[in-house]
């Protein structure tokens with residue numbers, strides 16, 4: 567019997583909940599949407615979000631800003647990146663990552679990944695030595711954490727300045743430590759497809775007071791930084807406020823107001839994502855010749871998307887596999903395509919960066935497929951789409 571097509575959209579997030587809608591309505595009624603448009607002794611929605619996110623994250627400081635990409639850009643600037651300096655990052659990531667390095671005046675140096683989709687730590691050591699880079703902007707791409715103990719050994723050995731791109735790891739932990747808390751700073755996105763949804767938005771966290779003071783001035787605080795509540799004390803700003811340019815990229819109260827109620831539900835959402843992930847993972851693991859990345863026991867992940875590989879699949883087969891899935895309503899992304907499409911691109915299409923040889927990563931990406939697992943999918947939906955993927959994979963699996 568032919569399998570029924572899947573009809574749910576892969577880009578449909580859950581509606582914004584009523585509490586968030588009510589909070590947003592209050593902000594709209596007040597007319598005070600700008601984060602510094604406050605009465606005396608009043609904390610704005612943005613400041614409250616920063617306080618609450620810092621508490622959730624377990625970091626001293628938090629800055630809400632315009633996007634995740636913006637958070638990474640000012641993080642690199644506030645960390646002291648100089649024009650033309652090298653920044654190490656993953657070969658497998660999304661366009662805002664090399665984009666933020668370029669925006670901050672740096673030069674991306676790509677590090678190979680492993681088939682578990684994390685940084686190849688041997689290649690990292692090699693590239694640190696070769697490039698002399700001081701910075702590592704690690705991208706925990708698609709929520710996969712590298713062995714953080716081993717990573718930190720390398721970071722410490724070479725005195726690397728570590729900034730974490732946590733766009734896919736908000737809420738993820740390595741043992742009890744949250745991703746984003748390992749280095750100088752963590753960068754998060756609240757763009758619609760991430761773990762909190764305000765359309766656009768970013769959060770930057772750190773325990774370093776001078777770093778955070780610089781980031782706050784960069785973000786466009788003018789001389790109003792004392793209205794931040796998850797920020798260092800005003801003495802820290804005394805010189806920094808005059809030496810740091812204003813790169814306007816603030817968050818507004820409307821967005822913050824809809825994020826605060828969502829943050830309260832984040833842990834629940836994580837459990838729901840993981841139920842979906844584990845179901846699809848178990849189905850795909852049944853199939854010989856299909857590989858799902860291994861995760862380490864120390865990792866408490868957030869399974870908001872899933873990846874799998876069909877080793878040995880050729881480019882034209884991969885294209886046919888994707889087409890077959892699409893005909894049955896399952897939207898797979900493929901990072902092996904020479905032509906960037908939609909949100910998906912790879913290092914070969916980032917032509918503003920000097921081309922780098924990344925044969926291991928290219929080989930992995932050519933057989934790698936990726937799909938979102940939005941919370942609007944029921945467990946039944948997840949079972950259904952797994953069956954479709956498996957059925958479509960049949961003819962491409964190398965026995």
Ligand SMILES: *Cc1c(COP(=O)(O)O)cnc(C)c1O
Pocket residue numbers: 633634635636659660662663705707708731733734754755756757766767768
């Ligand atoms: C979404 C994303 C970002 C940043 O996102 P913005 O759209 O700028 O908020 C950074 N890194 C990765 C891997 C992402 O997927």
